[in-house]
Amino acid sequence: MTTVLDLIDVSKSFGALKVTDGVSLTVPKGQALGIIGPNGAGKSTLFNLITGNISPDQGRIMLLGQDVTRLPAMKRVRMGVGRSFQIPQPFEGLTVLENLLAAAVYGRGAPEAAVADDCIAILRDTEMLAKANTLAGSLSLLDRKRLELARAMATGPELLLLDEIAGGLTEGECRALIDTIRGLHAKGVTIIWIEHVLHALTSVVERLLVLDFGRVIGIGAPDDIMASKDVREIYLGMEA
Amino acid sequence: MEKGQRMKIVTRTRAGTITGLMVVVLVLAGLALPAVAPRSLIQDLFFILTMLSLAQVWNLLAGYGGLVSVGQQAFVGIGAYAMFAMVILFGWDPVPAVLVGGVAAVILAVPTAFFAFRLQGAYFAIGTWVIAEVTRLLVAQWKALGGGTGTSLPREATSDIMGVELIRTLFDVREAAARDILAYWLALILTVCIIGGIYWLLKNRLGLALAAVRDNTEAARSVGIDTTRLKWAVFLIAAFATGLIGALIYVQTARISPDAAFSLTDWTAYVIFIVVIGGIGTLEGPIIGVIVFFVLQSALSDYGAWYLLTLGLLAIAVMLFAPKGLWGLIAARTGLRLFPVQRRLVGHDINGGK
Numbered sequence: 001m002t003t004v005l006d007l008i009d010v011s012k013s014f015g016a017l018k019v020t021d022g023v024s025l026t027v028p029k030g031q032a033l034g035i036i037g038p039n040g041a042g043k044s045t046l047f048n049l050i051t052g053n054i055s056p057d058q059g060r061i062m063l064l065g066q067d068v069t070r071l072p073a074m075k076r077v078r079m080g081v082g083r084s085f086q087i088p089q090p091f092e093g094l095t096v097l098e099n100l101l102a103a104a105v106y107g108r109g110a111p112e113a114a115v116a117d118d119c120i121a122i123l124r125d126t127e128m129l130a131k132a133n134t135l136a137g138s139l140s141l142l143d144r145k146r147l148e149l150a151r152a153m154a155t156g157p158e159l160l161l162l163d164e165i166a167g168g169l170t171e172g173e174c175r176a177l178i179d180t181i182r183g184l185h186a187k188g189v190t191i192i193w194i195e196h197v198l199h200a201l202t203s204v205v206e207r208l209l210v211l212d213f214g215r216v217i218g219i220g221a222p223d224d225i226m227a228s229k230d231v232r233e234i235y236l237g238m239e240a
Numbered sequence: 241m242e243k244g245q246r247m248k249i250v251t252r253t254r255a256g257t258i259t260g261l262m263v264v265v266l267v268l269a270g271l272a273l274p275a276v277a278p279r280s281l282i283q284d285l286f287f288i289l290t291m292l293s294l295a296q297v298w299n300l301l302a303g304y305g306g307l308v309s310v311g312q313q314a315f316v317g318i319g320a321y322a323m324f325a326m327v328i329l330f331g332w333d334p335v336p337a338v339l340v341g342g343v344a345a346v347i348l349a350v351p352t353a354f355f356a357f358r359l360q361g362a363y364f365a366i367g368t369w370v371i372a373e374v375t376r377l378l379v380a381q382w383k384a385l386g387g388g389t390g391t392s393l394p395r396e397a398t399s400d401i402m403g404v405e406l407i408r409t410l411f412d413v414r415e416a417a418a419r420d421i422l423a424y425w426l427a428l429i430l431t432v433c434i435i436g437g438i439y440w441l442l443k444n445r446l447g448l449a450l451a452a453v454r455d456n457t458e459a460a461r462s463v464g465i466d467t468t469r470l471k472w473a474v475f476l477i478a479a480f481a482t483g484l485i486g487a488l489i490y491v492q493t494a495r496i497s498p499d500a501a502f503s504l505t506d507w508t509a510y511v512i513f514i515v516v517i518g519g520i521g522t523l524e525g526p527i528i529g530v531i532v533f534f535v536l537q538s539a540l541s542d543y544g545a546w547y548l549l550t551l552g553l554l555a556i557a558v559m560l561f562a563p564k565g566l567w568g569l570i571a572a573r574t575g576l577r578l579f580p581v582q583r584r585l586v587g588h589d590i591n592g593g594k
């Protein structure tokens with residue numbers, strides 16, 4: 001199996017605070033990996049290390065077998081790292097379609113005509129086709145989240161990073177979004193997903209990683225992880 | 241459900257097509273105008289066209305690129321002086337020397353951007369102003385071009401500018417009037433090229449990137465847009481166009497001084513007024529703005545300080561009550577877009593697809 005992402009002993013400190021502490025991780029192609037952990041465990045920092053928004057103090061980051069540790073974020077997008085933001089960041093003055101076109105044209109470095117059909121297909125997959133000509137600034141929260149997902153997909157990612165995309169949605173909206181993500185995963189997209197809404201996460205991912213104080217304290221099948229004593233203590237705050 | 245009906249992306253609208261046809265008619269009429277128009281009208285139109293061009297370029301910088309420069313007079317001045325230098329020092333014809341004006345502005349823009357891009361927002365604005373002032377002071381030291389008092393284009397250079405002889409025989413006018421007609425034609429062509437060029441940029445991938453960066457810089461980077469390169473591209477394009485316009489303005493006046501060529505009021509303050517009154521971030525706005533500006537100037541220019549006072553009050557009123565300018569009011573009421581850039585998906589049951 002091909003490996004999409006390889007983190008080798010990655011560490012990052014902000015001042016005296018070690019937010020990522022010797023994290024090693026391999027994500028094979030096509031896998032959906034969930035990341036959980038208490039607030040401040042270093043989940044978003046781990047994402048920012050993968051996208052290249054911050055660079056590690058130590059360790060190496062390999063993307064599709066290439067060392068990208070020192071590569072700027074923009075170039076990693078071109079190599080296939082797509083991300084959604086925890087708080088949706090649409091281009092509000094552009095329509096939904098134009099949001100995707102901008103992402104596709106620059107994320108893939110291809111002309112508009114070459115990506116148009118694919119953008120339309122992504123709109124269909126994410127159930128945003130009917131709103132293609134709507135200005136992104138006037139979308140509801142669910143549609144903004146869907147747009148985050150669609151725009152990340154438009155960059156043509158080998159690896160899709162989802163940052164708390166289910167947060168803040170109603171039960172029904174959440175289910176709709178899960179269906180969409182499942183659909184994308186079924187098409188073979190590799191996904192890493194940070195989420196506090198556990199049932200949403202566990203209904204999609206095959207593998208779960210628990211982060212606490214910047215360290216990996218558990219990784220494996222979701223059921224095993226959720227059953228483990230350490231995780232229940234640290235993450236769920238239960239006395240086992 | 242779509243039934244074999246292919247979806248496609250379009251930007252064309254009916255209003256846009258009508259605008260296109262009207263532009264062709266207006267430009268042809270504008271080219272033929274010197275046959276019937278008095279010299280004073282040609283001079284007024286030259287002024288309107290050059291101010292409109294400057295306004296469109298500043299609008300590209302500030303309205304689309306988010307680069308609020310108050311130092312564009314640096315590029316007007318350096319473009320004009322470069323044109324003068326080619327004519328006086330190297331004996332060039334003033335018309336091709338206009339192109340050198342554009343190139344000189346780009347050369348000045350590189351160090352300007354290098355320093356000014358380290359500054360954000362208001363500091364960027366002040367930085368560009370300071371650089372323009374420094375450029376003015378340096379150019380005032382250039383003794384071969386008249387130093388601080390300035391100089392005129394030599395008689396022999398202005399008397400045989402390419403095309404002037406032809407215009408004289410064509411319209412049976414004196415040499416000075418023929419020179420005005422030539423300058424007017426060049427201004428008309430330049431204005432069409434600038435508006436057409438900016439429109440083309442906005443309709444293409446650069447337009448998507450500019451809008452993305454304007455709306456959310458961080459998200460723009462996350463989809464692979466090189467925001468630094470974009471700022472450079474916009475700044476250099478704007479400098480080149482501003483240099484061309486500056487050189488052309490001084491082909492017509494044929495007399496230059498550092499204070500006039502690097503005037504903050506004439507080449508940046510009025511230009512900002514035009515863009516703000518008309519509507520920033522639209523191609524239609526500066527067109528309306530320049531008309532308002534010209535009418536005000538014609539009506540009030542005899543009143544000295546009252547003129548500037550009125551401009552200032554009007555600008556404040558528009559910023560308070562119509563932040564998107566006069567065109568913003570019109571567009572909000574009618575939904576009209578003369579220069580459509582929005583990409584729409586058609587061929588499916590899509591909301592807002594019309």
